Amino acid sequence: MKKEMICIMCPMGCNMTVTEENGEIQVTGNTCIRGANFAKEEMTCPKRVVTTSVKTSAGVKSCKTTQAIPKSMIFDCMKEIEKLRLKKVKFGQVIIKNILGTGADVVVTADD
Numbered sequence: 001m002k003k004e005m006i007c008i009m010c011p012m013g014c015n016m017t018v019t020e021e022n023g024e025i026q027v028t029g030n031t032c033i034r035g036a037n038f039a040k041e042e043m044t045c046p047k048r049v050v051t052t053s054v055k056t057s058a059g060v061k062s063c064k065t066t067q068a069i070p071k072s073m074i075f076d077c078m079k080e081i082e083k084l085r086l087k088k089v090k091f092g093q094v095i096i097k098n099i100l101g102t103g104a105d106v107v108v109t110a111d112d
């Protein structure tokens, strides 16, 4: 299998070609090792940081996961965050610890 992808690990956005043959993944077009690691992860277990919002008494506040989580779990995590109805929140506050066992916390990224 051969796949073209753009590395999203830095603004350079290298165009990479990823080839998978007999379980071995080869990456070309990357400028650094981060691109190769990203491409391999995309082929095996793609992950993303979730950025969304949470409902509080002062309105909707932005929040995000502290690290990337498997893409396959994003919608379930969004549902967990959507269940919350918080009072006052502050920047950096952990509102869900280890969401769904991913190892990532959800933190507030805005003040009330």
Ligand code: SF4
Residues within 6 Å of the ligand: 007, 008, 009, 010, 011, 012, 013, 014, 030, 031, 032, 033, 034, 035, 036
């Ligand atoms: S391969 Fe390296 S230089 Fe290229 S976009 Fe990814 S992180 Fe940036």
